[in-house]
Amino acid sequence: MNGLHELFCTLLHAYNKRHWWPAKTPFEMMVGAILTQNTTWTNVGKAIANFGDRLSPAFIAHVNCDELAQIIRSSGYYNQKAIKLKALTEWYGKYEYTIEKAAHIDGELLRTELLSVKGIGRETADSILLYALHKPFFVIDTYTKRILSRLGYDIPTAYDDLRLKIEASLPRDVYLYNEFHALIVEHAKRHCKKKPSCAGCPVETVCQKRI
DNA sequence: GTCCCGACTA
DNA sequence: TAGTCCGGAC
Structure with missing residues (x-):
């Protein structure tokens, strides 16, 4: 895909550095990745705030599912997402709730593991890999597809086909992937909305x- | 009523 | 591949 790096430079110039992901800890980042599925970030923020000082793996591991669902109610799909947070936390327990221990594992292997966790699909897995584990996987979301499509790129149907195509067109760099995706989100919110402004x-x- | 940084099930 | 999960902002 030609011109991706130029697109990155243009967006960076327009919106400046985004400093993503907005989360205090890697675990909070991973929780946010689940909660933001098909949901606005403002509603996720309310859910995160509802945890208060309880946003820890130990709390989520021990709280019952109904109470957890009520805490995250504002994020929508709360019954499903409560189950997903339990599953995420169970996976994290394999690494003693320590991001450095998880990050020690090979990226492709971690991706396979994450995709086997209930509630973690490709987009969420790549978000976690990139923003919590600092592994170079390019995150594809609806914004990415919409923006690239309107810019005239041919978008493969399968998620990984598009991801690999993008990754092959850019330096394999965690910082670049991080900032690029953040800029894509900003651009989609400011201008490239479903109804574009x-x-x-x-x-x-x-x-x-192209709409 | 529309839309939001999806994923699972059948 | 369609149906389902779901609240909250606009």
């Missing part, structure tokens, strides 16, 4: 405006 868009001159 193109006034002031930094890539308007090269956009195909």
